[in-house]
Amino acid sequence: MISWPAFIYVDGDDELTYIASDVQWINHPEWSTVEYSADDVLVDSTGRIYHMDNMLNGRVQPASTDQVISLNQLVLLVQRHAALNNACCIEKIGFRNIGEGLAIIASLTED
Numbered sequence: 001m002i003s004w005p006a007f008i009y010v011d012g013d014d015e016l017t018y019i020a021s022d023v024q025w026i027n028h029p030e031w032s033t034v035e036y037s038a039d040d041v042l043v044d045s046t047g048r049i050y051h052m053d054n055m056l057n058g059r060v061q062p063a064s065t066d067q068v069i070s071l072n073q074l075v076l077l078v079q080r081h082a083a084l085n086n087a088c089c090i091e092k093i094g095f096r097n098i099g100e101g102l103a104i105i106a107s108l109t110e111d
Contacts, residue, residue: 002062003044005102008052011039014080018102018109032060043069047098074101082108 008017036052047069050062082090085108
């Protein structure tokens with residue numbers, strides 16, 4: 001079961017899509033009805049990684065991989081995402097846990 005909030009990482013794209021809740025996921029068909037590749041993932045607030053390439057009745061059914069993103073991997077993704085948003089001093093971006101990383105993604109999304 002997905003622990004919200006979460007974000008979508010599309011392989012090869014530095015933009016991360018922040019999703020605050022299951023309601024937001026359901027209400028945005030541009031996220032939940034797209035055909036994703038096998039390398040595209042959703043990462044939830046616990047760091048659990050879900051594959052996004054499983055569809056049922058035209059909707060994505062995230063499937064747990066039983067893997068967890070490392071803090072180092074998440075820092076790199078957030079830094080790349082911040083660079084796309086022209087954030088200052090991206091090399092200084094760091095955090096101590098997944099929740100702090102999600103908060104940064106959310107703040108970059110708000111702008």
